[in-house]
Amino acid sequence: MFDGPEPIYVQIAQMIRAQVLAGELAEEEQVMSTTQFATTFRINPATAAKAFAGLVDEGVLYKRRGLGMFVAPGARERLLAEHRRRYFDEVLAPALAQAELLGIPADDVAAYVRGRRPTGTTTDSKERP
Amino acid sequence: MTTPTPFGARLEHVVVRYGTRREMVGDSTLVKREATTALDGATLTIRPGVITGLLGRNGAGKSTLVSLLAAFARPTSGTVAVGPEGAQEDPWENAWTTSNVQLVRESGDLMDDEKLSVSLDYYADLRPHWDADLAGRLLDRFEVSTRTKPGALSRGKKSAVGATIGLASRAPLTILDEVYLGMDAPTRYAFYSEVLADYAEHPRTIVLSSHLVEEVERLFEDVVILDRGGVLLAEPVEDLRARGHSLTGPAAAVAELTDGRRVLHEQRLGGTVQVTLEGALTDDERATARAAGVEVGSVPVQDLFVHLTEPRRADR
Amino acid sequence: MSAQSSVADRPAADERAALARAARRRAARSVRRYVVAAFILVGGWFWVVYALVGVAVPLLVSRAGGVMDEGISESSAGTPRWFAFVLGIILLAAALTIHVAAGGTRGAFTAGMVRGAARAGLAFGALTVAFLTGERLLYPALGHPWERQAGLGVDDPALDAVVTFAAEALSVTTYILVGAAIAAGYRRFGVWSGTVLVVPLLVPLALADLATRGGVGGLVLSNVAPLDTTAAGRVVLGLVGAVAALALAAGALHLLVRGVRLRPST
Incomplete structure (x- = not known):
């Protein structure tokens, strides 16, 4: 857990964002306290607190005094919008750059995208029972 | 109880030498020489309310440094001050700090021949x-009976007793010097969890020295690295993590990016090279690399710890 | 944000001083209790055995038809003092490290040691008087002669009991503290210098023995130089000497303990 190249608090925030996106953490659901988080994953409570503070600033979590941290209403929608916006910059753009580098014409890429769109099952493995 | x-804690230019030894010089006269220099001009600050890791190779001066904070020993020269911010005092024979x-x-540090x-x-x-209550609960968890004599305890159980004393004392400065030795992995993890849980509930300053860095x-x-009696670095652990990065890729491309930087470690596998570099990359450099x-x-x-304390690095 | 240091009220300087005083008091009390507990347990056994020997030997000798030359108190002169001395060594060796590790100062250790040793000394003084009184009553009943050579030579039995109690209490306290000081000397200076220090540290013991005409030194002196001053003079000189010996022992312990370092364990 948390073995990536980024600082640990960044990885913690990513994990919680991913859980909200996937619906594992519902809106208005309480998240683990800093202490629980720290002892469960054996990390410094300050590190966990830094991650949570960042998520509060982003509007993913909010704090209820004396109760703890909860997933903010609309957090999933905001994260989805954010990720959709970043999808083109961070996922598609490098893929297209790579295609250009390899000399794959844009039309081929477009044909590939359109070709798989109707069913999403045109490529092999998923058709097998 | 609140x-x-x-x-x-703060150390300034602290030197600790142990004992003297007599040495014969040319014209057969005896000369007194300092036998060992455990700390050689150490200066550092330990922030209150923070868990600080104290790292260093064997003989780097870790145990000597912490023994000064607890007034187990006294520096040969230099100053040591311990206490809440703004009210730090010399700990030697100072009942308030000790x-x-x-x-x-x-x-x-138990009475080996009396019951625990x-x-x-x-x-x-x-x-x-x-x-x-905490002491009783921890001893139960570590499965140590208070009726045993410490002399009869295994190394791991003795460490568990040390961990118990360290946590149950709730001291505003708690220093755990290699107390995990002899504990098996599950016990060590339980120990780490207990440290964090109690620290979160009762914030205090904890200094933890260990060889099991990962x-x-x-x-x-925060982290403090001692090397041969000196303070190599004392900084937030995030800063330490930023002190190095690795590049993995085709040899030529890596060599270009590496140019002019200190290489801590290099590993070659066919045409692929992995180097560990000192310092952080700028965003531009990251883009170039990608x-x-x-x-x-x-x-x-x-x-990083291993590279930074490499014996051949004589340039600290 | 539990990891952040709370900006609680910092104790003001006089509040810190009060806390320090309380800490020193607690620490000295713990050492005192530890010393007293050890003397009750181990010292208790010593006196049980010593009393059994003191009664059994004259009984057996008279059963065999013999006559005792002198009381056990005379022939085993100084045994309680040396027992206290050894216990002094053991107690410092066992307790100083844990005391410092638990946050006690060296000064508090010495204070607690002196107080505990004084209580043990008082108990030994009372037990010595009881032992002598027992012999004084037992020996004539068994047909043995009984005469006290050691001691400050006070004729009145009640007054002798008081003087013996005071002399023995002071001397035993001195023996305990010298034992502890020798152990502290080894702790502080290591084997060689620690051994060299034993010689000057025996001075308070010799002074206590000679002044009170008790223990081994007192026995030697009473054979070499018979008592010649007046009883009052002997008592005054003896008790003043014993107090001086105790002061020397306590001073030596203080000087040696206050510089002890706990070396990093290997």
């Missing part, structure tokens, strides 16, 4: 913030 204000600083050493309960009662009597690095907020098919990664604290 949680006391955490203690910090009663608030708990150093747990690997040896345990006698030693625990001694700590309970002297420690102003002692939590007897196991404990995430417990730290474009050249070179992967930028982080370096585990353990590896």
Whole structure:
């Protein structure tokens, strides 16, 4: 857990964002306290607190005094919008750059995208029972 | 009982030498020489309320440094100050600081020939913030009976007793010097969890020295690395992580990016090279690396520690 | 944000001083209790055995038809003092490290040691008087002669009991503290210098023995130089000498303990 190249608090925030996106953490659901988080994953409570503070600033979590941290209403929608916006910059753009580098014409890429769109099952493995 | 204000500590130009030895010189006269220099001009600050990791190779001066904070020993020269921010005092023979600083050493500092309960009662009597319930709960968890004599305990159980004393004392400055020795992995993990849980509930300053860097690095907020009696670095552990990065990719591309930087470590596998570099990359450099098919990664604290304290690095 | 240091009220300087005083008091009390407990347990056994020997030997000798030359108190002169001395060594060796590790100061250790040793000394003084009284009553009943050579030579039995109690209490306290000081000397200076220090540290013991005409030194002196001053003069000189010996022992312990370092364990 948390073995990536980024600082640990960044990885913690990513994990919680991913859980909200996937619906594992519902809106208005309480998240683990800093202490629980720290002892469960054996990390410094300050590190966990830094991650949570960042998520509060982003509007993913909010704090209820004396109760703890909860997933903010609309957090999933905001994260989805954010990720959709970043999808083109961070996922598609490098893929297209790579295609250009390899000399794959844009039309081929477009044909590939359109070709798989109707069913999403045109490529092999998923058709097998 | 309220949680006391955490203690910090400050060392300035601290030198510790142990003993003298007599040496014969040319014209057969005896000359006194200092036998060992354990600390040689160490200067550092330990922030209050923070868990600090104290790392260093064997003989780097870790145990000597912490023994000064707890007034187990006194520096040959230099100053040591311990206490809450703004009210730090010399700990030597200072009942106010010593009663608030708990150093747990690997040896345990117990009465080996009396039942363990006698030693625990001694700590309970002297420690102003002692939590007897916590001590009982931890000993249950570590499966240590207070009726045993410490001399008969295994190394791991003795370490568990040390961990118990360190936590139950609730001292505003708690120093755990290699107390995990002999503990098996599940017990060590239980110990780390207990440290974090109690620290979160009763904030205080904790200094943890350990050789098992990869196991404990995430417990730290700050880290101090000692090397041959000096302070190599003392900084937040995030800063230490930023002190190095690794590049993995085609040899030529890596060589270009590496140019002019200190290489801590290099590993070659066919045409692929992985180098560990000192310092951080700028965003531009990251982009260049990505474009050249070179992967930028982080370096585990353990590896940084090993590289930074390499014996051949004589340039600290 | 539990990891952040709370900006609680920092104790003001006089509040810190009060806490320091309380810490020193607690620490000294723990050492005192430890010393007293050890003397009750181990010292208790010593006196049980010593009393059994003191009664059994004259009984057996008279059963065999013999006559005792002198009381056990005379022939085993100084045994309680040396027992206390050894216990002094053991107690410092066992307790100083845990005391410092538990946050006690060296000064508090010495204070607690002196107080505990004084209580043990008082108990030994009372037990010595009881032992002598027992012999004084037992020996004539068994047909043995009984005469006290050692001691300050006070004729009145009640007054002798008081003087013996005071002399023995002061001397035993001195023996305990010298034992502890020798152990502290080894702790502080290591084997060689620690051994060299034993010689000057025996001075308070010799002074206590000679002044009170008790223990081994007192026995030697009473054979070499018979008592010649007046009883009052002997008592005054003896008790003043014993107090001086005790002061020397306590001073030596203080000087040696206050510089002890706990070396990093290997």
